[in-house]
Amino acid sequence: MLQVQNISFAYDSKTVIADVSFSIEKGANVAIIGESGCGKSTLLKLIYGLYDLNEGQLFWNEKPVLGPKYNLVPGMDQMKYLAQDFDLMPFITVAENVGKFLSNIYPEQKKQRIQELLEMVEMTEFADVKAKYLSGGQQQRVALARVLAVEPEVLLLDEPFSNIDSFRKGALRRNLFAYLKGKGITCIIATHDSVDALSFSDETIVMKGGAILAHDASAKIYLKPESKYVGSLYGEVNEIPLNLLDSEAGSEDPILVYSHELFLTEKSNLEVTVKQSYYKGNTFLVKGVYDRTVLFFENSFPIPDGEHVFLTVDEEVVAYRR
Numbered sequence: 001m002l003q004v005q006n007i008s009f010a011y012d013s014k015t016v017i018a019d020v021s022f023s024i025e026k027g028a029n030v031a032i033i034g035e036s037g038c039g040k041s042t043l044l045k046l047i048y049g050l051y052d053l054n055e056g057q058l059f060w061n062e063k064p065v066l067g068p069k070y071n072l073v074p075g076m077d078q079m080k081y082l083a084q085d086f087d088l089m090p091f092i093t094v095a096e097n098v099g100k101f102l103s104n105i106y107p108e109q110k111k112q113r114i115q116e117l118l119e120m121v122e123m124t125e126f127a128d129v130k131a132k133y134l135s136g137g138q139q140q141r142v143a144l145a146r147v148l149a150v151e152p153e154v155l156l157l158d159e160p161f162s163n164i165d166s167f168r169k170g171a172l173r174r175n176l177f178a179y180l181k182g183k184g185i186t187c188i189i190a191t192h193d194s195v196d197a198l199s200f201s202d203e204t205i206v207m208k209g210g211a212i213l214a215h216d217a218s219a220k221i222y223l224k225p226e227s228k229y230v231g232s233l234y235g236e237v238n239e240i241p242l243n244l245l246d247s248e249a250g251s252e253d254p255i256l257v258y259s260h261e262l263f264l265t266e267k268s269n270l271e272v273t274v275k276q277s278y279y280k281g282n283t284f285l286v287k288g289v290y291d292r293t294v295l296f297f298e299n300s301f302p303i304p305d306g307e308h309v310f311l312t313v314d315e316e317v318v319a320y321r322r
Contacts, residue, residue: 001023001024001025001026001059001060001061002023002024002047002058002059002060002154002186002188003023003057003058003059003060003062004020004021004022004023004047004056004058005021005056005057005058005059006019006020006021006055006056006057007019007020007021007046007053007055007056007057007058008020008053008054008055008056009042009046009051009053009054010054015210016039016042016210017039017042017043017046017210018209018210018211019055019056019211020043020056020210020211020212021056021212022205022212022215024186024188024203025186026061026153026184026186027181027184027185027186028186028187028202028203029177029180029181029186029187029189029200029201029202029203030186030187030188030189030201030202030203030204030205031188031189031190031191031196031197031200031201031203031204031205031218032044032188032189032190032191032204032205032207033190033191033192033194033197033204033205033206033207033233034206034207034208034213034233035208035229035233036192038207038208038209038210039207039209039210039211040158040190040191040207041084041158041190042210043190043207044081044156044157044158044188044190045081046058046067047065047079047154047156047188048065048074048075048076048079048081048156049065049066049067049068049071049074049075049076049079050067050068050074050075050081051067051068052067052068052069053067060076060078060079060153060154061078061153076154078152078153078154079152079153079154079155079156080147080148080150080152080154080155080156081147081156081158082143082144082147082155082156082157082158082160083158084158084159084162086139086140086142086143087143088131088139088142088143088146089131090130090131090132091130091131091132092130092131093127093128093129093130093131094118094123094126094127094128094129094130094131094134094142095114095118095127095128097131097142097146098114098117098118098142098145098146098149099113099114099149100146100149101146101149101150102114102149102150113149114127114149115127117145117146117148117149118145120145120148120175120176120179121141121142121144121145121172121175121176122141122168122171122172122175123138123141123142123145126138126142135163136163137163137164137165137168139163140160140161140162140163140164141164141168141172144157144160144172144176148179151183151185152185153185153186154185154186154187154188155180155185155186155187155188156187156188156189157187157188157189157190157191158189158190159190159191159192160176160189160191161173161191161193161196162192173195173196173199173200177200189201194222194233194234194235197218197222197234198218198219198222198234201218202217202218203215203216203217203218204216204217204218204221204222206221206230206233208229213226213227213229213230214226214230222234223320224320224321225237225256227256228256231256231258234258235258235259235260236258236259236285236296237256237257237258237259238256238257238258238259238262238295238296238297239254239255239256240254240255240257240270240295241253241254242254242255242318242322243269244268244269244270244290245257245268245269245270245312245313245318246315246318246322247268247269249322253322255318255321255322256321257313257317257321259285259295259296259297259298260283260297260298261313261314261317262295262297262298262311262312262313263297263299263311263312263313264299264309264310264311265310265311265312266310267310268310268311268312270290270310270311270312271290271308271309271310272288272289272290272295272297272308272309272310272311273288273289273290273306273307273308274286274287274288274303274304274305274306274307274308274309275287275288275289275294275305276305277299277302277303277305279302280298283298283299283300284298284299284300284301284302284303285297285298286298286299286302286303288309288311297311
């Protein structure tokens, strides 16, 4: 188990992580999400032991995680950390980069291990190509393979798919997270991509300003966001007074509704003037205004600017969020 106990960290006088505490069970996949600069990357580095804590303690399986003041070589032996700069050696081949930390005592086993990892990240055909000739996305895939070469107990990933083409990203994510689950490797991923948090993570930690706003099962955080900030990390979300969605409700307290949860109806308390429709491929994102407040909803066809429409939402959504 990973235990993070009341940790704080500051660069000079600027606090980056503020009294953060949580625990993660072995084998769990946890996503850390939040706006840029909220402390996601710094938190991963602290967990790995790259920085010294100002306050608090970190433990992996009851063993303290210590920073550079205590270790000649920063980092935790049982952990592997993949930064956004990849840190590949440019003048050796892809296969040599992946096998850099593997033992040479059993060359055939080493070769098989490299092959297995290159297949997982779909880089087999580039095994003999020097890293300097690879694109950013290809380098990122090689870096993923390399951090798994000597299997860690904990894998820390900082935006691991940011440079990878969208048509490869889905398969790579499925391959990687299935591999981690099969091996029982604990994974913590800092990401801006809600797919990483929803489709592949057991739990999600939401951060803002160096603090944790929410930590729960990924589906629960998405289905019942604690604030508009939390909901906005998954897409367009609206704050709408309850009485506009439930005619029997007297309360004007706002509830959170995602854009895809709103739909057209013949008549309702929520009348919207359409301002613009944005094509998204499988649907249109429509910008509207009610009572000088902007909201977004999705529709299967564009709606002319200036047209007045009525919107509603399923009763189950209202009941769950109110």
